[in-house]
Amino acid sequence: MSKPYVVGIDIGGTNTVFGIVDARGHVVAADSVKTRKHADFDDYIAELHEGLSRLIKANEAENQIQGIGIGAPNGNYYTGEIINPPNLPWGPVIPLAEKVSKAFGGIPVAVTNDANAAAVGEMTYGAARGMKDFIMITLGTGVGSGIVINGQLVYGSDGFAGELGHVIMKRNNGRVCGCGRTGCLEAYCSATGVARTAREFLEVRTEPSLLRNLEIEDITSKDVYDAAMAGDKLAKDIFNYTGEILGEAFADMAAFSSPQAFILFGGLAKSGDLLLKPIKESFDKNVMPIFRGKAKILVSELKESDAAVLGASALGWEARYRYEAPHIEKTEED
């Protein structure tokens, strides 16, 4: 009875990308709308509905959609809401699943955060196919995570589990983190963390570096990558430092859930061996002997452009939230 397609929607700070996906994980068609164009959430939903309906019609997929999966920052699987989103114009509580299901006449909807969506995508179509225990680490502007244990995403008691970017790596004099605390993994190992490391190293150290040709406040992780690829010693050291901290963090995570693999996703994950090598060395050095040599450190196999939509869409197959129109209570006489 299941229908041949699902829809994946990835709500990012700038763009909302959506696509129709078949059971093999092929993105049949995709399009996008601007996320922040409408200050009113209902207007945003109306434009999303219009764009997605057009896409569905153009691909003759009317009544062929099994469910809609949505990845969104702070998306909560249990409630179907977005709660206190850091970069979205609505809030503090956005009834996302309800509004989307309602707009599409009651199609089942599932909501989760972007890192969890990526983990589901990886398990369904990517490097984690066949794995029941792995941890997806997204290395972007922040550090996110999607944890899979025994084949299931870990949502925790409140739907917000899996905030591994916010384990504390430096308990003394740690960097200030966006979450309001200090020393978080994210403050060191996100793209912005790498840029911060670059500024620190350039200030503290005196050796020459290609990075010194740049305005120090404008340096990005991409600049550090380019310099490292050009053989710059200081830039390579920045990647070594980043990888060392990630390896230490992964060692603690292994003590928690002993995963088969850590899978890296997002901009920084494209740094290849510059980052993978120091992570692996640090992980081997720091992990408890009983877990040594067990977990693999892998890079996502999903195309960056498809991954967000694919991951979200994979949730659509088992989406359960379904909007039902309120009905008038019957009287006893009926």
Added chain:
Amino acid sequence: MSKPYVVGIDIGGTNTVFGIVDARGHVVAADSVKTRKHADFDDYIAELHEGLSRLIKANEAENQIQGIGIGAPNGNYYTGEIINPPNLPWGPVIPLAEKVSKAFGGIPVAVTNDANAAAVGEMTYGAARGMKDFIMITLGTGVGSGIVINGQLVYGSDGFAGELGHVIMKRNNGRVCGCGRTGCLEAYCSATGVARTAREFLEVRTEPSLLRNLEIEDITSKDVYDAAMAGDKLAKDIFNYTGEILGEAFADMAAFSSPQAFILFGGLAKSGDLLLKPIKESFDKNVMPIFRGKAKILVSELKESDAAVLGASALGWEARYRYEAPHIEKTEED
């Protein structure tokens, strides 16, 4: 079709305690044998079989046992083996489930480690009844953990997940841990860790303390507890220090699985508010804002004397490993 009793066996370094348990978690009868009496594992199994059979017979429970659950250090749920046990005379690999099921004519057996057994016991009969997401922390000679997510024990890819005594709390100049690394939670917050803290504080600080009346190398966590209860400032500071580190560790664990509760078990957990208060303060201070005020810090509700057997027995209800006698291959003519 299920039978009215299960058997729980707790294999400790000194005693092996076993009991017959009914569906309400009442220990009908219990007994024990010495764990280390026999250098040969088969002799140990023979004595265990004899003692347990006697107990079953005395309680008219023959053919009434649904399954046998066993908690043992380094017990592996997937393989039914004990692997590299630190305090047992056999090894390195002990086929525990096979030997016990065989001795009892094929009764299903389940094996796990002692902390996991305690978590199952707590979920079935104790403070975690009705909880689907909690973390059991055992504070004894070491620090162990049993993690429950979505109602299931976390075993990980290899059956050894849940080694939260070995997350790193001090990355610089950390104490040497029994696992061969430095800075582990266990090196600070186990009973032995508390005694180590006492020795450190007594050496570094100069103030008077009741603990100075004791031989410094012989001080135990119980001595520290007694001194703190007598109002000793330095002893109280030792508990504050211990609780502060536990609260920091729990904050990181909350970022992983966002549990409803942390449940403390074992000798140190009996310290009451001396330990609970600093843990709660430290947890509130260190946890990510999104998780603040959510997880409870509780003490096990299981009687210490029953807990190990109860916890192990709870696994017996769904034990699946069953020894089957090898059979001779039939020839084609049969």
